[in-house]
Amino acid sequence: MADAWKEAMELAEKTARRAGEVVCAALQVERSVMTKSCSVDLVTQTDQQVEQLIIQSVRDKFPMHRFIGEESVAAGEPCVLSDEPTWIIDPIDGTTNFVHAFPFVAISIGFSVNKQMEFGVVFSCLEDKMYTARRGGGAFCNGERLQVSSQEDIQQAMVCTEFGSSRDPEVVEKIFCSLRAVLSIPTHGVRGAGTAAINMCLVASGCVEAYYEIGIHVWDIAAGALLVTEAGGVLMDVQGGPVDLMSRRVLAANSPALAERLLQEIHSFCPIRDDAAPSL
Numbered sequence: 001m002a003d004a005w006k007e008a009m010e011l012a013e014k015t016a017r018r019a020g021e022v023v024c025a026a027l028q029v030e031r032s033v034m035t036k037s038c039s040v041d042l043v044t045q046t047d048q049q050v051e052q053l054i055i056q057s058v059r060d061k062f063p064m065h066r067f068i069g070e071e072s073v074a075a076g077e078p079c080v081l082s083d084e085p086t087w088i089i090d091p092i093d094g095t096t097n098f099v100h101a102f103p104f105v106a107i108s109i110g111f112s113v114n115k116q117m118e119f120g121v122v123f124s125c126l127e128d129k130m131y132t133a134r135r136g137g138g139a140f141c142n143g144e145r146l147q148v149s150s151q152e153d154i155q156q157a158m159v160c161t162e163f164g165s166s167r168d169p170e171v172v173e174k175i176f177c178s179l180r181a182v183l184s185i186p187t188h189g190v191r192g193a194g195t196a197a198i199n200m201c202l203v204a205s206g207c208v209e210a211y212y213e214i215g216i217h218v219w220d221i222a223a224g225a226l227l228v229t230e231a232g233g234v235l236m237d238v239q240g241g242p243v244d245l246m247s248r249r250v251l252a253a254n255s256p257a258l259a260e261r262l263l264q265e266i267h268s269f270c271p272i273r274d275d276a277a278p279s280l
Protein backbone atom coordinates (compact mmCIF):
# COMPACT_ATOMS: atom_id res chain seq x y z
CA MET A 1 0.00 0.00 0.00
CA ALA A 2 1.27 3.47 -0.84
CA ASP A 3 2.57 5.48 2.11
CA ALA A 4 0.13 8.37 2.69
CA TRP A 5 2.83 10.52 4.28
CA LYS A 6 5.77 9.76 1.98
CA GLU A 7 5.72 13.18 0.36
CA ALA A 8 5.44 14.92 3.72
CA MET A 9 8.36 12.95 5.13
CA GLU A 10 10.50 13.71 2.09
CA LEU A 11 9.68 17.38 2.54
CA ALA A 12 10.63 17.18 6.24
CA GLU A 13 14.03 15.73 5.37
CA LYS A 14 14.67 18.23 2.59
CA THR A 15 13.62 21.15 4.78
CA ALA A 16 15.66 19.93 7.76
CA ARG A 17 18.71 19.83 5.50
CA ARG A 18 18.08 23.37 4.26
CA ALA A 19 17.56 24.50 7.85
CA GLY A 20 20.84 22.82 8.78
CA GLU A 21 22.64 24.89 6.14
CA VAL A 22 21.22 28.06 7.66
CA VAL A 23 22.30 26.97 11.16
CA CYS A 24 25.83 26.04 10.01
CA ALA A 25 26.21 29.36 8.15
CA ALA A 26 25.01 31.27 11.23
CA LEU A 27 27.73 29.60 13.28
CA GLN A 28 30.32 31.40 11.15
CA VAL A 29 29.11 34.84 12.21
CA GLU A 30 28.40 36.48 15.53
CA ARG A 31 25.12 35.39 17.10
CA SER A 32 23.00 37.89 19.01
CA VAL A 33 21.37 36.18 21.94
CA MET A 34 18.01 36.94 23.53
CA THR A 35 16.30 35.27 26.48
CA LYS A 36 12.82 33.79 26.95
CA SER A 37 11.45 32.42 30.25
CA CYS A 38 14.63 33.19 32.23
CA SER A 39 18.23 34.36 31.78
CA VAL A 40 19.47 30.90 30.73
CA ASP A 41 16.59 30.07 28.35
CA LEU A 42 18.22 31.35 25.18
CA VAL A 43 16.94 32.14 21.70
CA THR A 44 18.58 33.67 18.63
CA GLN A 45 17.31 35.16 15.41
CA THR A 46 18.41 31.95 13.72
CA ASP A 47 15.94 29.89 15.82
CA GLN A 48 13.14 32.18 14.66
CA GLN A 49 14.34 32.35 11.05
CA VAL A 50 14.68 28.56 10.78
CA GLU A 51 11.24 27.96 12.26
CA GLN A 52 9.69 30.33 9.71
CA LEU A 53 11.60 28.64 6.90
CA ILE A 54 10.26 25.22 7.93
CA ILE A 55 6.67 26.40 8.47
CA GLN A 56 6.60 28.27 5.15
CA SER A 57 7.98 25.29 3.21
CA VAL A 58 5.32 23.03 4.72
CA ARG A 59 2.49 25.55 4.22
CA ASP A 60 3.35 25.85 0.52
CA LYS A 61 2.70 22.11 0.08
CA PHE A 62 0.24 21.32 2.86
CA PRO A 63 -1.79 24.48 3.54
CA MET A 64 -4.27 22.73 5.86
CA HIS A 65 -1.71 21.23 8.21
CA ARG A 66 -1.22 22.53 11.76
CA PHE A 67 1.97 23.44 13.59
CA ILE A 68 3.43 23.38 17.05
CA GLY A 69 6.70 25.27 16.80
CA GLU A 70 8.89 26.21 19.74
CA GLU A 71 9.36 29.82 18.71
CA SER A 72 5.74 30.28 17.59
CA VAL A 73 4.57 29.06 21.00
CA ALA A 74 7.07 31.43 22.64
CA ALA A 75 5.46 34.21 20.57
CA GLY A 76 2.01 33.31 21.94
CA GLU A 77 0.66 30.65 19.54
CA PRO A 78 -1.29 27.87 21.31
CA CYS A 79 0.42 24.55 21.97
CA VAL A 80 -2.39 22.19 21.04
CA LEU A 81 -2.06 18.70 19.67
CA SER A 82 -5.30 17.86 17.86
CA ASP A 83 -6.16 14.92 15.60
CA GLU A 84 -5.28 17.02 12.55
CA PRO A 85 -1.97 16.48 10.74
CA THR A 86 0.45 18.49 12.91
CA TRP A 87 4.12 19.36 12.42
CA ILE A 88 5.97 19.61 15.73
CA ILE A 89 9.06 21.70 15.18
CA ASP A 90 12.16 22.53 17.19
CA PRO A 91 14.11 24.73 14.76
CA ILE A 92 17.31 24.50 16.81
CA ASP A 93 17.42 21.87 19.51
CA GLY A 94 20.49 22.79 21.49
CA THR A 95 20.31 26.58 21.27
CA THR A 96 22.74 26.94 24.18
CA ASN A 97 25.17 24.70 22.29
CA PHE A 98 24.59 26.81 19.17
CA VAL A 99 25.32 30.03 21.08
CA HIS A 100 28.58 28.58 22.40
CA ALA A 101 29.45 26.70 19.19
CA PHE A 102 29.38 23.45 21.19
CA PRO A 103 29.15 21.00 18.33
CA PHE A 104 25.79 19.25 18.85
CA VAL A 105 22.83 21.04 17.33
CA ALA A 106 19.75 19.52 15.74
CA ILE A 107 16.73 20.45 13.71
CA SER A 108 13.84 18.34 14.96
CA ILE A 109 10.63 17.80 12.99
CA GLY A 110 7.95 15.40 14.17
CA PHE A 111 4.66 14.79 12.37
CA SER A 112 1.55 13.51 14.08
CA VAL A 113 -1.92 12.50 12.89
CA ASN A 114 -4.69 11.51 15.32
CA LYS A 115 -2.18 12.31 18.08
CA GLN A 116 0.08 9.51 16.86
CA MET A 117 3.58 10.21 15.57
CA GLU A 118 3.77 9.20 11.90
CA PHE A 119 7.37 10.21 11.21
CA GLY A 120 10.27 11.94 12.88
CA VAL A 121 13.29 13.67 11.39
CA VAL A 122 16.26 14.85 13.46
CA PHE A 123 19.11 16.44 11.54
CA SER A 124 22.30 16.74 13.58
CA CYS A 125 23.67 19.34 11.19
CA LEU A 126 27.24 19.72 12.48
CA GLU A 127 27.74 15.96 12.35
CA ASP A 128 25.83 15.76 9.05
CA LYS A 129 23.69 12.95 10.48
CA MET A 130 20.13 12.67 9.21
CA TYR A 131 18.06 10.55 11.60
CA THR A 132 14.68 9.44 10.29
CA ALA A 133 11.91 7.20 11.52
CA ARG A 134 8.59 6.21 9.97
CA ARG A 135 5.90 4.56 12.11
CA GLY A 136 6.16 0.86 11.37
CA GLY A 137 9.06 1.46 8.98
CA GLY A 138 12.09 1.50 11.27
CA ALA A 139 14.65 4.10 12.33
CA PHE A 140 17.68 5.12 10.30
CA CYS A 141 20.76 7.35 10.41
CA ASN A 142 21.99 8.44 6.97
CA GLY A 143 20.08 5.48 5.57
CA GLU A 144 21.58 2.87 7.95
CA ARG A 145 19.07 1.01 10.09
CA LEU A 146 19.26 1.73 13.82
CA GLN A 147 18.82 -0.72 16.68
CA VAL A 148 18.89 0.05 20.40
CA SER A 149 21.54 -1.53 22.62
CA SER A 150 20.90 -5.08 23.86
CA GLN A 151 22.62 -4.40 27.21
CA GLU A 152 20.34 -5.54 30.02
CA ASP A 153 22.66 -4.94 32.96
CA ILE A 154 22.18 -1.41 34.34
CA GLN A 155 25.71 -1.56 35.78
CA GLN A 156 27.07 -1.84 32.22
CA ALA A 157 24.87 0.97 30.97
CA MET A 158 25.53 4.57 29.98
CA VAL A 159 22.74 7.08 30.53
CA CYS A 160 22.05 10.51 29.04
CA THR A 161 20.35 13.35 30.85
CA GLU A 162 20.40 17.15 30.88
CA PHE A 163 20.36 19.91 33.48
CA GLY A 164 17.69 21.92 31.60
CA SER A 165 17.17 25.65 31.92
CA SER A 166 15.44 25.96 35.30
CA ARG A 167 17.60 27.34 38.09
CA ASP A 168 14.85 27.02 40.71
CA PRO A 169 16.80 25.60 43.70
CA GLU A 170 14.21 22.85 44.31
CA VAL A 171 14.38 21.73 40.68
CA VAL A 172 18.20 21.84 40.67
CA GLU A 173 18.21 19.78 43.88
CA LYS A 174 15.98 17.08 42.35
CA ILE A 175 18.10 16.97 39.19
CA PHE A 176 21.25 16.43 41.24
CA CYS A 177 19.61 13.83 43.51
CA SER A 178 18.62 11.84 40.41
CA LEU A 179 22.07 12.26 38.90
CA ARG A 180 23.79 11.06 42.07
CA ALA A 181 21.45 8.06 42.33
CA VAL A 182 21.88 7.05 38.66
CA LEU A 183 25.68 7.38 38.85
CA SER A 184 25.82 5.46 42.11
CA ILE A 185 23.93 2.37 40.92
CA PRO A 186 26.74 2.33 39.61
CA THR A 187 26.30 2.93 35.90
CA HIS A 188 29.24 3.25 33.51
CA GLY A 189 28.56 6.97 33.22
CA VAL A 190 26.17 9.80 32.57
CA ARG A 191 26.38 12.03 29.50
CA GLY A 192 24.39 14.78 27.86
CA ALA A 193 24.75 16.12 24.32
CA GLY A 194 22.94 19.37 25.16
CA THR A 195 20.06 18.47 22.88
CA ALA A 196 17.17 16.25 23.82
CA ALA A 197 16.64 15.21 20.21
CA ILE A 198 20.23 13.98 19.78
CA ASN A 199 20.13 12.26 23.18
CA MET A 200 17.11 10.30 21.98
CA CYS A 201 18.88 9.47 18.71
CA LEU A 202 21.81 8.18 20.77
CA VAL A 203 19.42 5.79 22.54
CA ALA A 204 18.06 4.72 19.14
CA SER A 205 21.63 4.20 17.88
CA GLY A 206 22.59 2.02 20.85
CA CYS A 207 25.39 4.38 22.04
CA VAL A 208 23.63 4.90 25.36
CA GLU A 209 21.05 2.66 27.00
CA ALA A 210 18.75 5.41 28.24
CA TYR A 211 17.92 9.10 28.38
CA TYR A 212 15.67 10.86 30.86
CA GLU A 213 14.77 14.48 31.43
CA ILE A 214 12.10 16.48 33.24
CA GLY A 215 11.44 19.95 31.84
CA ILE A 216 11.75 19.25 28.12
CA HIS A 217 8.96 20.25 25.74
CA VAL A 218 6.93 18.40 23.13
CA TRP A 219 9.05 19.86 20.29
CA ASP A 220 12.27 18.57 21.92
CA ILE A 221 11.13 14.95 21.90
CA ALA A 222 8.34 14.43 19.33
CA ALA A 223 10.62 13.31 16.50
CA GLY A 224 13.14 11.54 18.75
CA ALA A 225 10.34 9.55 20.38
CA LEU A 226 9.62 7.73 17.14
CA LEU A 227 13.34 7.17 16.53
CA VAL A 228 13.53 5.36 19.89
CA THR A 229 10.48 3.14 19.46
CA GLU A 230 11.24 2.33 15.81
CA ALA A 231 14.77 1.28 16.85
CA GLY A 232 13.22 -1.18 19.33
CA GLY A 233 13.32 0.98 22.46
CA VAL A 234 10.65 2.06 24.91
CA LEU A 235 9.28 5.38 26.14
CA MET A 236 7.87 5.90 29.60
CA ASP A 237 6.91 8.60 31.99
CA VAL A 238 9.58 9.14 34.68
CA GLN A 239 7.13 7.79 37.27
CA GLY A 240 6.24 4.79 35.14
CA GLY A 241 3.34 4.29 32.75
CA PRO A 242 3.06 5.58 29.22
CA VAL A 243 4.82 8.74 28.13
CA ASP A 244 2.68 11.82 27.62
CA LEU A 245 4.39 14.10 25.09
CA MET A 246 2.80 17.20 26.65
CA SER A 247 3.85 16.37 30.21
CA ARG A 248 7.43 17.64 29.82
CA ARG A 249 8.81 14.37 31.21
CA VAL A 250 10.42 11.52 29.36
CA LEU A 251 12.37 8.35 29.93
CA ALA A 252 13.63 6.61 26.80
CA ALA A 253 15.41 3.28 27.13
CA ASN A 254 16.55 0.25 25.22
CA SER A 255 14.25 -2.08 27.18
CA PRO A 256 11.35 -2.04 29.66
CA ALA A 257 13.56 -3.74 32.29
CA LEU A 258 16.27 -1.09 32.15
CA ALA A 259 13.65 1.68 32.13
CA GLU A 260 11.95 0.22 35.22
CA ARG A 261 15.31 0.02 37.00
CA LEU A 262 16.09 3.68 36.26
CA LEU A 263 12.63 4.79 37.40
CA GLN A 264 13.61 3.76 40.91
CA GLU A 265 16.39 6.39 40.92
CA ILE A 266 14.65 9.39 39.36
CA HIS A 267 13.39 12.11 41.69
CA SER A 268 10.43 13.30 39.70
CA PHE A 269 8.55 16.58 39.67
CA CYS A 270 5.78 18.06 37.53
CA PRO A 271 6.55 21.13 35.43
CA ILE A 272 3.59 23.05 33.96
CA ARG A 273 2.35 21.01 31.02
CA ASP A 274 2.96 22.28 27.49
CA ASP A 275 -0.76 22.29 26.76
CA ALA A 276 -1.54 24.18 29.98
CA ALA A 277 0.91 27.06 29.65
CA PRO A 278 -0.53 30.17 27.93
CA SER A 279 2.94 30.83 26.42
CA LEU A 280 6.56 30.37 27.46
Ligand SMILES: O=P([O-])([O-])O[C@@H]1[C@H](O)[C@H](O)[C@@H](O)[C@H](O)[C@H]1O
Nearest residue numbers: 093094095162164194195196216
Ligand atom coordinates in the same frame (compact mmCIF):
# COMPACT_ATOMS: atom_id res chain seq x y z
O1 LIG B 1 15.73 25.13 23.91
P1 LIG B 1 16.30 24.06 23.00
O2 LIG B 1 17.75 24.20 22.77
O3 LIG B 1 15.47 23.89 21.79
O4 LIG B 1 16.05 22.64 23.76
C1 LIG B 1 16.68 22.27 24.99
C2 LIG B 1 17.63 21.14 24.73
O5 LIG B 1 16.98 20.01 24.20
C3 LIG B 1 18.31 20.75 26.04
O6 LIG B 1 19.12 19.64 25.84
C4 LIG B 1 17.30 20.35 27.08
O7 LIG B 1 17.96 20.14 28.30
C5 LIG B 1 16.27 21.44 27.28
O8 LIG B 1 15.29 20.91 28.16
C6 LIG B 1 15.64 21.81 25.95
O9 LIG B 1 14.71 22.85 26.16
Ligand SMILES: [Mg+2]
Nearest residue numbers: 090093094220
Ligand atom coordinates in the same frame (compact mmCIF):
# COMPACT_ATOMS: atom_id res chain seq x y z
MG1 LIG C 1 14.73 21.98 22.07
Ligand SMILES: [Mg+2]
Nearest residue numbers: 070090092093
Ligand atom coordinates in the same frame (compact mmCIF):
# COMPACT_ATOMS: atom_id res chain seq x y z
MG1 LIG D 1 14.93 24.93 20.20
